[in-house]
Amino acid sequence: DQQVKQNSPSLSVQEGRISILNCDYTNSMFDYFLWYKKYPAEGPTFLISISSIKDKNEDGRFTVFLNKSAKHLSLHIVPSQPGDSAVYFCAASGYSGGGADGLTFGKGTHLIIQP
Amino acid sequence: DADVTQTPRNRITKTGKRIMLECSQTKGHDRMYWYRQDPGLGLRLIYYSFDVKDINKGEISDGYSVSRQAQAKFSLSLESAIPNQTALYFCATSDSSWGEAFFGQGTRLTVV
Numbered sequence: 284d285q286q287v288k289q290n291s292p293s294l295s296v297q298e299g300r301i302s303i304l305n306c307d308y309t310n311s312m313f314d315y316f317l318w319y320k321k322y323p324a325e326g327p328t329f330l331i332s333i334s335s336i337k338d339k340n341e342d343g344r345f346t347v348f349l350n351k352s353a354k355h356l357s358l359h360i361v362p363s364q365p366g367d368s369a370v371y372f373c374a375a376s377g378y379s380g381g382g383a384d385g386l387t388f389g390k391g392t393h394l395i396i397q398p
Numbered sequence: 399d400a401d402v403t404q405t406p407r408n409r410i411t412k413t414g415k416r417i418m419l420e421c422s423q424t425k426g427h428d429r430m431y432w433y434r435q436d437p438g439l440g441l442r443l444i445y446y447s448f449d450v451k452d453i454n455k456g457e458i459s460d461g462y463s464v465s466r467q468a469q470a471k472f473s474l475s476l477e478s479a480i481p482n483q484t485a486l487y488f489c490a491t492s493d494s495s496w497g498e499a500f501f502g503q504g505t506r507l508t509v510v
Binding site: 287289292315317324325326327328329332372376385386387388389390391 | 431438439501
């Protein structure tokens with residue numbers, strides 16, 4: 284069963300507008316959430332993260348919001364720029380009780396910024 | 399130079415062959431990981447290592463083995479490659495179990 288879900292495989296946004304990428308999780312033991320950005324032929328690169336003790340974290344044009352009660356987080360990019368076109372992965376980590384390590388990833392959302 | 403280097407970048411191999419993918423890092427991190435990416439499935443954890451004496455299975459370890467030769471080196475082996483192991487493989491490092499991971503550029507493996 285998928286523990287981190289990104290239900291939109293792709294998203295098209297006009298340049299200059301806001302891009303909103305969504306992510307849901309099912310494991311209540313997750314307490315740290317990250318967004319990664321991936322260009323073709325490159326490895327994922329870290330974008331922004333948020334701890335479960337916060338509900339918002341901002342870094343320049345990127346803001347991540349966390350709603351723990353809904354087990355939902357979102358990444359806002361404003362204004363969207365052509366270079367933001369990439370695949371965005373939501374990831375989660377935390378004590379799972381099984382001694383597991385590493386990040387659990389969603390399937391990714393392909394963001395396309397239209398000129 | 400990249401902090402996390404994977405070799406080879408691309409490889410085509412035949413069914414039944416043994417193949418090794420290598421990863422080296424200069425970040426000084428203890429934790430190293432191997433992930434696999436398939437279209438529409440995101441990244442899934444194959445194996446991870448806390449240090450040279452600690453190797454752990456991830457979500458999809460069947461058909462794979464790993465070796466942590468040194469703090470900086472972590473290799474992934476397919477003992478007998480099969481076509482459904484065709485995928486993009488990523489090595490990553492981290493200095494914590496919950497935080498940011500740093501990824502290599504990936505190895506595209508095709509098993510024919």
